[in-house]
Amino acid sequence: MAPRCSIVPPYLLSRLVEAGVPLEGDVAALATRTLATDVRLRAERPERARARIGRPEPGPQRTVDDAQGGTDLPGRTARREGDPPSGDVAVDEAYDGLGATWTMLFEAFERDSLDDAGRPLPATVHYGDRYDNAFWDGERMVFGDGDGQVFGRFTASVSVIGHELAHGVVQYTADLVYRGQPGALNEHVADVVGALVEQHAARQRAEEATWLIGAGLFQPGIDGVALRSMAAPGTAYDDPLLGRDPQPAHYDDYVVTDEDDGGVHLNSGIPNRAFHLAATALGGFAWERAGLVWYDALRDPGLSREADFAAFAATTLAAAEARFGAGSEEVDAVASGWAGVGVEPDR
Amino acid sequence: MSRTGRVPGAAEAREVGPVRIAVSRSGGVAGMVRRAEVDTDGLDDPAPWLSLADRAVPLPEPPAPGRARDAFTWTIELGDHRAVLPDRAVTGPLRDLAERTLAHGRSPGR
Numbered sequence: 001m002a003p004r005c006s007i008v009p010p011y012l013l014s015r016l017v018e019a020g021v022p023l024e025g026d027v028a029a030l031a032t033r034t035l036a037t038d039v040r041l042r043a044e045r046p047e048r049a050r051a052r053i054g055r056p057e058p059g060p061q062r063t064v065d066d067a068q069g070g071t072d073l074p075g076r077t078a079r080r081e082g083d084p085p086s087g088d089v090a091v092d093e094a095y096d097g098l099g100a101t102w103t104m105l106f107e108a109f110e111r112d113s114l115d116d117a118g119r120p121l122p123a124t125v126h127y128g129d130r131y132d133n134a135f136w137d138g139e140r141m142v143f144g145d146g147d148g149q150v151f152g153r154f155t156a157s158v159s160v161i162g163h164e165l166a167h168g169v170v171q172y173t174a175d176l177v178y179r180g181q182p183g184a185l186n187e188h189v190a191d192v193v194g195a196l197v198e199q200h201a202a203r204q205r206a207e208e209a210t211w212l213i214g215a216g217l218f219q220p221g222i223d224g225v226a227l228r229s230m231a232a233p234g235t236a237y238d239d240p241l242l243g244r245d246p247q248p249a250h251y252d253d254y255v256v257t258d259e260d261d262g263g264v265h266l267n268s269g270i271p272n273r274a275f276h277l278a279a280t281a282l283g284g285f286a287w288e289r290a291g292l293v294w295y296d297a298l299r300d301p302g303l304s305r306e307a308d309f310a311a312f313a314a315t316t317l318a319a320a321e322a323r324f325g326a327g328s329e330e331v332d333a334v335a336s337g338w339a340g341v342g343v344e345p346d347r
Numbered sequence: 348m349s350r351t352g353r354v355p356g357a358a359e360a361r362e363v364g365p366v367r368i369a370v371s372r373s374g375g376v377a378g379m380v381r382r383a384e385v386d387t388d389g390l391d392d393p394a395p396w397l398s399l400a401d402r403a404v405p406l407p408e409p410p411a412p413g414r415a416r417d418a419f420t421w422t423i424e425l426g427d428h429r430a431v432l433p434d435r436a437v438t439g440p441l442r443d444l445a446e447r448t449l450a451h452g453r454s455p456g457r
């Protein structure tokens with residue numbers, strides 16, 4: 001395929017055409033050609049992916065297995081793609097959550113599954129005995145049933161299912177090292193995707209959304225609304241049994257610890273809030289602008305596996321500029337998001 | 348009450364003082380830390396603890412980073428030994444000891 005001419009950025013051409021600006025001569029020809037190529041490329045990409053795996057229609061390829069309270073993976077197959085509901089709530093929630101995540105990735109980012117080539121989506125539920133966690137094991141999502149006192153089953157939250165799948169997307173893209181700042185960014189991106197899956201499924205605008213991760217996991221009697229709040233990190237719970245949500249919301253409060261792989265689930269609060277600030281400054285559907293910028297940044301080959309907050313912030317600014325143009329309100333929103341949490345982007 | 352125990356890691360079991368066991372389990376998708384500790388000194392029946400502690404050492408070296416995300420991280424102190432380990436590296440008697448400590452130990456500082 002011939003390289004695309006990139007003298008005039010596509011966003012600018014689209015904008016000129018949309019605005020009805022009359023284009024003449026070379027520019028007009030270029031605009032027509034570029035936009036046509038853009039549309040064709042976009043249409044072609046899933047096509048290629050489908051051809052590669054011999055699938056007629058794009059769609060999720062889900063398998064949900066049941067560990068039946070044990071820890072051997074994958075467990076016994078409980079529901080395959082296209083099967084009717086199994087009647088097991090955890091199996092069916094996992095199936096639906098995987099579907100919602102695939103759909104958000106495809107419709108918002110034109111991404112066909114974790115690897116953008118239709119990779120199957122395997123999950124295991126009923127893992128362990130009263131197991132208080134959900135994780136991505138490098139290959140599949142795994143969900144515990146919760147202890148029944150603090151936590152119920154971890155499939156109950158679509159944002160948690162989206163979060164786990166997002167770790168798979170990160171693995172196939174920036175592959176951020178799971179420690180310290182790059183680890184907190186890995187967690188952050190997973191939360192962004194988790195929140196966007198929920199918002200996309202509910203067709204919720206940034207200003208209407210809860211921005212909570214893991215709402216509905218706590219059992220009655222626990223004083224908390226969710227695992228994390230992207231809008232106000234550090235406020236998701238405050239309970240005698242659990243203590244207080246320890247997430248910082250500003251870079252000044254960055255937590256240094258050797259627990260939690262260097263505080264990856266704590267310090268993610270800082271970029272989480274930056275994203276929330278950017279998305280709510282822009283308004284509307286968060287996946288259409290802020291989400292797209294973050295997704296572009298994640299796929300930027302210049303983003304190091306060891307990126308710190310400042311490097312990632314710079315990559316999001318560059319992504320916003322590339323897609324929406326220098327001086328655009330998108331660039332302003334992203335810049336003020338990072339400024340709001342005290343992160344100064346690399347120059 | 349017996350005040351004797353075994354030095355974890357000693358090749359030969361020796362009669363010595365009590366053993367302090369401190370465990371934290373951090374991370375997981377919830378990112379919540381649970382901490383607990385046990386002094387075998389203060390126990391009515393330290394024998395099962397000491398037996399586990401004796402078999403749990405030497406503590407394993409942390410393995411090379413894997414692809415798991417949101418798995419638990421354990422920080423385990425056993426006498427003079429300390430290790431920070433991913434969930435998959437905490438197995439056998441060490442796992443029994445770590446889980447037993449979380450389940451029955453006291454919160455630090457209490």
Ligand SMILES: [Zn+2]
Nearest residue numbers: 187190416417
């Ligand atoms: Zn995570």
